[in-house]
Amino acid sequence: MSFPRSATRSALALAGAGVLVLAWGGSAVAAQQGSTTVEPAGAAFSATLDGEATFETGPITVTCAVSxxxxxxxxxxxxxxxxxxxxxxxxxxxxxxPNFDDCEADVPLVDVEVEVADAVWDMSMQDGESAVGTMHVPAAGIVVTTSGVASCTATVSPDADVDIEGTWTNGDPVSSLAFDTTAPIEVEGGVGCPDDTEAGFTAAYEVENADDADTPITVGP
Incomplete structure (x- = not known):
């Protein structure tokens, strides 16, 4: 099954001598096993950023207002x-x-193109003492290309799929999924491009029943 490809212009950063800022999430929640039920069966759902998504590499912070x-x-x-x-x-x-738009960094004058892979993405939910939502990102699922101070291409987990785990909280009528994680990246380019191999991502999403806003999407045993 294929998914739409999107490219957005945003303001990630090249810091100081041209350090590329890019991040995505990795596992911060231990894997859990046991019975899981997601309700209501058959419902469509949306996940919308609540606040800002924060991307970090070293001392640089990037925030995106829309995802x-x-x-x-x-x-x-x-x-x-x-x-x-x-x-x-x-x-x-x-x-x-997911898309990422309206991004800003603490270093100006950097132009960045963010491309989301046209490939299979999926989400799984696991009940437990702390319920977990895992987004399975395909290999090279996000590619960020910079121009301006330095020309760099950063790819999230280019050679293998990566699982990004967040904490799920049931709500009424809106549930939430919060990420505070790290994942591997690969950066290519000339002078000014970093050799970072891992980056971090934090964000909270509101998960809402798109068919019936009064009936929450919940995870239980």
Whole structure:
């Protein structure tokens, strides 16, 4: 199944002598096993950034004000019964790749293109003492290319899919998924491009039932 490709102009950063700032999330929540049920079965859901997404590499901070994954093309759906329940593990399915827009960095005069891969993305939910939402990002799922101070290309996990785990909290009527994580990156380019191999990402998303706003999307046993 394919997903839409999006390219956005944003303001990530090249700091000082031209250090590229890029980040994405990695696992910060221990893997859990056990029964999981996501409700309501068959509901479409959206995930919308609550506040700002913060990207960090070293001393540089980048914030993005807009990020969302919306239903469409048969994606962002809670599985129908009985597949919305798994007695031995997580429940999940395909999602539309999130966008990142209205980004700003603490270093000006940098032009950045952010491209989201046209590939399979999916999300799984696992109940537990702390429920976990895991976004499965395809290899090279996000590529950031800079121009201006330095010409660099940064790729998130270029050679393998990567799992990005966040903490899920049931709400009424809006649940939340919070990321505070790290993931591998690869940076290519000339003078001024860094040799960073890992970067960090924090963000909180509001997850809402797109079919019935009064009925929350919940994760339970």
């Amino acid at each position: 969302a994954s919306d239903p469409g093309d048969g994606n962002n759906l809670v599985p129908d019964e009985p597949d919305n329940h798994n007695p031995e593990g997580a429940v999940g399915g395909p999602i539309n790749a």
